Amino acid sequence: MSGFFVVFEGGDGVGKTTQIDRLAQAMRGDREVVVTREPGGTPLGQQLRQAIMHGDHVAPRAEALLYAADRAHHIATKVRPALERGAVVVQDRYIDSSIVYQGGARGLGEEVERISTWGTEGLLPDLTVLLDMEPGEGRLDRELDRVERETGEYKALIRQAFLDLARREPERYVVIDAAQSIDAVAGHVREAVNVALGAKGLPGVAGGNLAVEPWGTP
Ligand code: TYD
Numbered sequence: 001m002s003g004f005f006v007v008f009e010g011g012d013g014v015g016k017t018t019q020i021d022r023l024a025q026a027m028r029g030d031r032e033v034v035v036t037r038e039p040g041g042t043p044l045g046q047q048l049r050q051a052i053m054h055g056d057h058v059a060p061r062a063e064a065l066l067y068a069a070d071r072a073h074h075i076a077t078k079v080r081p082a083l084e085r086g087a088v089v090v091q092d093r094y095i096d097s098s099i100v101y102q103g104g105a106r107g108l109g110e111e112v113e114r115i116s117t118w119g120t121e122g123l124l125p126d127l128t129v130l131l132d133m134e135p136g137e138g139r140l141d142r143e144l145d146r147v148e149r150e151t152g153e154y155k156a157l158i159r160q161a162f163l164d165l166a167r168r169e170p171e172r173y174v175v176i177d178a179a180q181s182i183d184a185v186a187g188h189v190r191e192a193v194n195v196a197l198g199a200k201g202l203p204g205v206a207g208g209n210l211a212v213e214p215w216g217t218p
Contacts (some may be wrong), residue, residue, distance in 0.1 A: 001090060002084075002086040002087065002195070003023075003082060003083030003084065003086050003087050003088060003199060004088045004089070004126050004197060004202055005079065005083055005085075005088075005089045005091070005123070005124075005125045005126050005127075006023070006088070006089070006090050006091070006125060006126060006127045006128075006129065006193060006196070007091045007092075007093070007094040007096075007125040007128045007129070008020055008090070008091070008092055008128075008129050008131060009093060009096045009097060009128055009129070009130050009131070009160075009162055010130055010131035010133070010162060010176055010178065011104060011133070011135065011158045011162070013133075013157055014131040014132070014133045014178040015131060015178055015185065016092055016131055016183065017092065019129070019131065019182075019185055019186060019189055019210050020035060020090050020092055021035075021129075022182070022186040023090055023186070023189055023190065023193065023205075024090050024188070026066040026186075026205050027088050027090070027193075029206075030153060031086075031087070031088055032082070032085065032086070032087035032088065033087065033088045033089075033090060034078070034079075034082045034088070034090070035090050035091075036074070036079065036087045036089065036090075036091050036092070037091060037092035037093060038070055038071055038074055038092070038093045038094060038097070039052060039053075039066075039067055039068070039071075039093075040070070041070075041074045041078055041079075041091075042070075042073055042077055042078055044070075044073050044077070045073060045074050046050045046068045047068075048066050048070040049070065052062060052066050052067065052070075053180060058080070060102065060106045060107075060108060061108065063106070064098065064101065064102040064103075064106070064108055064112050064115065065099050065115070067097075067102065067116075068098065068116050068119045069119070069157055071094070071095070071098075071119055071120060072119030072120060073124055074114075074186060075119070075120040075121075076120075079091070079123070080123065082199050087110040091125075094128070095113060095116040095117070096128065096162065096165050096208065098112050098113070098116050098167070099112055099116075099161070099165060100158055100162055101158070101159040104157070104161045104162075105154070105157065105158060107125070109137060110145050114128070120122070124172065124174065125171065126172075126196050126200060127172075127173075127174065127192060127196040128166070128172055128173045128174075128176055128194060129176060129189055129192065129193075130162050130165075130166050130173055130174070130175045130176070131176055131178035131179060131185070132159065132162070132163065132175050132176065132178055132188050133159075133177070134159070134179070134180050134187045135152055135155035135156055135159060135210060136152055136155070169192075174188075174189075174192035175211065176189060176192070188204050193205055
């Protein structure tokens, strides 16, 4: 496959959407860039997303299967065809989100990864960008109540689970400190994407989204 597949992962609120937009903008030009997400990257996926997120309680195993169904359809009908055309696919969340949220946080274990791997016929990203941020970093100056503490602990668990995945396969991941400025994060993303593009013999991302002075050079 001649395309390039880059996935963004991380906890909620780390700025994935902004960074995906920035990268897509920088990469557009003479190549096709497809921006997509899970769950919900296809019409069927939109329905599954509604079912997962806005319905009544969903049994954990059913939820895991719904995410996997969304993914299987998304990869087969949108992502693989795009990669086969030679496009760049920039995607918000993939299998790692299932491993972390359903496998880890919901306690369903390793089978979750196997189900998604089966569903996608083993498609792996060329690069996974993990936007990492300490939950609630430096923003609270009072003691947390029980619910807040639990929420904080949950977020810390999610964060650690993503970091563990990145550590497992460092050559396929880049971990970026998402507490930096938007421009700084975008610059690091672009550097990592350029390294991964180069490894595949593809041209790098020129110009674009580094911290350029807004007034430019005279
Ligand atoms: P979304 O509104 O897309 O937010 P975000 O910007 O954080 O991606 O919500 C996606 C939610 O779905 C997020 O809380 C993580 C969850 N999720 C899973 O639990 N498992 C999965 O496999 C995926 C793809 C997402």
